[in-house]
Amino acid sequence: MQARAARTRQALLRAAALEFDRHGYTATSMTQVCKVAGITTGALTFHFGTKGELADAVQDHGCQTIRAAVDRVKTAPRPALDLMVDLTICLARLLEDDACVRCAARLTRERPGAAPGWMACWLPTIRELAHRAQRSGQLSAGTPPAAVASLATCLLLGTEVRTRAALQAERAPDGAGQLQELWGLALKGMGLDRKG
Template structure:
C-alpha cells in the first residue's frame, strides 16, 4: 500500500511538471530530461513510470479530457436551454483553462498531436454543435444564423482564449488589465448574443 501511494505521488509530480513544460514549450520543445529536472526526479525514475515522452503526453491528455467531460456532464444536467448551456459550458471551460495547467497543456497537446492522440476539443465540441443545432431548431437563433458556423466560432473562441491565458501565464504583464479569462469571454458572449440570439440578454 505504501509503495502504491508513493508511486501515485511520484506520477502526479511528474504529470504536473510535464504539464508545465508542455504548456510553455509544446510537445517538440519539451524533453524528458527537462521534465526530470523540473520534477526533481531522476531520469531513471521518470522512465520507470513513463517509458517515453508520448506516455506522459497521453496521461496529461487523459486528465484534461476527464476534467472537460466532468464539466460537460455538470452543465448538461442543469436543464438550461441549448444556447444558454453552450455559453455556460464555454465559461466553465475557460475557468478550467485558466486554473489548471494540466488542462491547458492537454488543450495544447491536442492541437499539436491531433493526428496521433485523441483531442481535448473532441470531448465537448461535438456537444456544442448538437446544442447549437437544437437552438436553431427551437428558434433561439436569429433567421439566417447557421448553427454550424456558430459552433466553429465557439471553437475559435476557446482556442484564442487558451493562447491568451498561456501568454499571460508566462508573461504576467501582458493583458493583465483585461481581467480573468472568464470575464473576457462573458463580454465576448454578450456581443455575440446580440447578433445571433432572438432574445439576447440585456
Template structure:
C-alpha cells in the same frame, strides 16, 4: 500500501510537471530531464512510470481530456432548459478549465503538435454543436444565425481564450474569462432572437 500511495503521488507529480513543461516549451522543446527537474523527482522515478516522453504526453492528454469529460458531464446535469444559456455556460466552463487546469491547457497544446494524441476539441465540439442545433430548433437564435456558424463561433472564442491564456494578448490570465464573458454577452445581442 504506503509504497503504492507514494508511487501514485510520484506519477501524478510527473504528469503535472510534464503538463507544465509541454505547455511552456511544447513537445519538441521538452525533455525528460526538464520534466524530472520541474517535478523535483529523479530521472529514474520518471522513467519507472513512463518509458518515453511520448508515453508521458499521452498521460497528460488523457488527464486533461478526463477533466473535460467531467466538465461536460457536470454541464449536462446542470441544464437550465434554454440551450443558448447552456451553451454560454459551457463556453465559460471550458475556458475556466483552460485557465485552471494545466493538463487541459497542455492537452490543447499537444493536440496541435501531435496528430495521434487525443484532441480535447473532439470532446466538446459535438456537445457545442448539439446545443447550437437545439437553440436553433427552439427558436432561440436570430433568424440569420445557423447552428454551424454558432458552433464555429464558440470554437473560435475558445481558441481565442486559449491564445489569451498563453500570453498572446497583454491582459493575460486575469482578464481572459471576464473578456470572454463580455464577448459572449455581446454575441448574444447579434445571434439571440429579436426582442421586438
C-alpha cells in the same frame, strides 16, 4: 508501495504538464520534467517509457478534466443556448487555472493524431447544444446552428491563445470575463434570443 507509486505518477504528470505547457512538446526534456518533479529519471522511465507516453498521459488527464466539466454543464436545467455559453466560459476558466487542460490544448496542436484532441472533448456538445437551441426556438430564423457552433469554437480557441499570452507575460488572464463580454456582443449583434 502503491500509494507512493501513485504520488510519483501524479507528480510527474503535474511537472510534465507545466513543462509541456510552457515550452511545448519538442522543447521539453525528460530530464527537466524529472528536475521539476523532484524525481529520478529511473522513476520517470518506470512510469513512462517515452516522452510520447508521458505526453499522452498528460493530454488524457487534461481531457478527463474537460469531459467532467462538459458533463456537469450540459446537464444543468437551463436553455441550450445558455448552456453553450456557460460551457465555453467554464472551459475558459479551466484554461486559466489548469495546466493539464492548457497542455491538452497545446499538445493537440503540436502532436495531431497522437491522442484524442482537446476539441474532441467539447466540440460535439457545442454542436449538440446549437441544434437544441434551434429546435427550442432560441435561434432567430436563418441562423444556422453550425454557424453558432463555429462562433463558439472560434471564441474559445481565441480565449486559449489570449490566456496563454497573458500567462507568458506573467499577467493574470481574464479569458472567462472577456469571453462573457464577447458572447454578449455576438448574441446581441446576431439578434439571438438568450433566455434564462
